[in-house]
Amino acid sequence: MSDALFDKLGGEAAVNAAVDIFYRKVLSDSSISHFFDDTDMEAQIGKQKSFLTMAFGGPNNYSGKDMRAAHAPLVEKGLNESHFNAVATHLSDTLKELNVPQNLIDEVMAIAGSTHDDVLGL
Amino acid sequence: MLFNDNHIEPLKDESVLDALIRHQHDVSYSCKIGHCQTCLLKCREGTISQQAQVGLKATDVNQGFFLSCQQPADSIKNAEHIDTKSLFVSAKVIGKKLCSKDVCRLRLELPTQMYYHAGQFINLKNKHGVSRSYSLASVPQLDRYLELHIRLMENGEMSYWIFDTLEVGEYIEIQGPIGSCFYTEINKQFNIVLIGTGTGAAPLYGIARDALNAAHEGKIIFYHGVKHNSDLYLDSELNNLQLINKNFSYEPCTTQEINPKGLSGRCNDIALENITNVNSTILYICGNPEMVADTKKRAYLKGISLDKIFTDPFDRKELRSKKRE
Numbered sequence: 001m002s003d004a005l006f007d008k009l010g011g012e013a014a015v016n017a018a019v020d021i022f023y024r025k026v027l028s029d030s031s032i033s034h035f036f037d038d039t040d041m042e043a044q045i046g047k048q049k050s051f052l053t054m055a056f057g058g059p060n061n062y063s064g065k066d067m068r069a070a071h072a073p074l075v076e077k078g079l080n081e082s083h084f085n086a087v088a089t090h091l092s093d094t095l096k097e098l099n100v101p102q103n104l105i106d107e108v109m110a111i112a113g114s115t116h117d118d119v120l121g122l
Numbered sequence: 123m124l125f126n127d128n129h130i131e132p133l134k135d136e137s138v139l140d141a142l143i144r145h146q147h148d149v150s151y152s153c154k155i156g157h158c159q160t161c162l163l164k165c166r167e168g169t170i171s172q173q174a175q176v177g178l179k180a181t182d183v184n185q186g187f188f189l190s191c192q193q194p195a196d197s198i199k200n201a202e203h204i205d206t207k208s209l210f211v212s213a214k215v216i217g218k219k220l221c222s223k224d225v226c227r228l229r230l231e232l233p234t235q236m237y238y239h240a241g242q243f244i245n246l247k248n249k250h251g252v253s254r255s256y257s258l259a260s261v262p263q264l265d266r267y268l269e270l271h272i273r274l275m276e277n278g279e280m281s282y283w284i285f286d287t288l289e290v291g292e293y294i295e296i297q298g299p300i301g302s303c304f305y306t307e308i309n310k311q312f313n314i315v316l317i318g319t320g321t322g323a324a325p326l327y328g329i330a331r332d333a334l335n336a337a338h339e340g341k342i343i344f345y346h347g348v349k350h351n352s353d354l355y356l357d358s359e360l361n362n363l364q365l366i367n368k369n370f371s372y373e374p375c376t377t378q379e380i381n382p383k384g385l386s387g388r389c390n391d392i393a394l395e396n397i398t399n400v401n402s403t404i405l406y407i408c409g410n411p412e413m414v415a416d417t418k419k420r421a422y423l424k425g426i427s428l429d430k431i432f433t434d435p436f437d438r439k440e441l442r443s444k445k446r447e
Binding site: 045 | 418419422423425427
């Protein structure tokens with residue numbers, strides 16, 4: 001089912017189209033930008049690409065454990081529910097901007113939502 | 123970890139370089155952000171992480187060289203100094219000229235040709251073993267020498283030595299070229315916007331002349347940001363370029379006094395404001411590291427894609443004695 005979603009969205013090309021829109025939204029949002037404000041912007045874009053690929057149901061190597069470990073330093077800095085929701089909103093807005101049909105957006109949001117506990121270290 | 127056969131006990135999350143500094147080993151380093159390649163070491167045994175080999179030549183990777191500032195110490199079991207003779211060559215100083223109160227232009231000659239792009243940088247090492255990075259303002263197709271613009275830094279070990287001690291006719295050790303902030307002919311119709319503070323103008327001067335020499339078709343706009351009019355040390359050179367090239371314009375920007383022939387304000391603010399077509403603009407940003415990071419981010423948010431933004435942040439070792447966050 002996941003592969004089907006990734007193909008329906010347009011595969012890697014869709015990730016490439018979405019990543020700049022998504023990352024610009026996140027960086028422009030002062031309530032969360034400090035979690036993403038890295039001097040190495042190329043590395044940050046790489047991370048956002050991996051995340052989007054996963055959320056789009058594409059091939060990825062993410063495990064819940066990796067997710068948890070990667071976000072642990074951010075949780076220490078105060079990452080919480082409101083930040084998670086803000087990122088989710090930017091993701092859904094990005095997809096709307098790209099005219100992705102609502103049923104596919106729902107599928108993407110479900111995958112993104114499944115990372116909730118690992119991201120917040122719950 | 124063993125280093126040159128001495129036992130080192132690294133702390134949690136410590137880099138190889140920080141562990142060696144803490145154990146008072148005599149190691150060279152400069153930027154501490156994996157850029158300058160001054161802190162290269164050779165791994166005898168252990169696992170080198172990917173980020174510790176970013177930007178290295180394939181031949182260096184094959185020999186197990188790694189950037190010790192980017193390498194977690196816990197995955198290296200045994201490392202050693204690199205025989206620096208293999209990294210450095212001797213260059214003769216053939217010109218030294220004061221261009222403003224605190225900038226001097228150094229011209230170097232090599233026994234054999236060096237293949238480089240204008241805008242890349244080299245590391246200089248003096249007799250006392252002090253090593254620092256300087257960007258190349260020369261263009262290999264146009265100049266027979268390497269040109270560097272040295273800014274006298276407060277308590278700058280290398281810059282004071284160059285200003286006070288180094289003389290024409292003497293030799294200095296150089297390593298390089300390094301870096302990926304240079305002109306390519308891929309988008310010849312695009313406008314090129316060059317933003318440089320202080321001696322950040324050096325690599326940009328090379329890049330601008332390289333692009334003009336390659337008959338770049340889009341506009342090339344050079345924003346040089348300084349505090350005072352007297353800091354515009356490339357004024358006559360850049361005015362000349364403007365005179366002889368229709369598509370080149372020079373915009374001197376001063377923050378502390380009015381320039382009758384230039385603009386008042388921060389060069390990055392002015393440049394970003396004047397960018398109209400984000401889809402056909404290439405940006406080069408060099409100089410003060412905070413300015414570079416800030417301008418890069420704002421340019422990206424304005425809509426310029428990251429692969430069209432090239433940067434050369436001038437990190438200073440004087441600020442690097444503490445561990446980086």
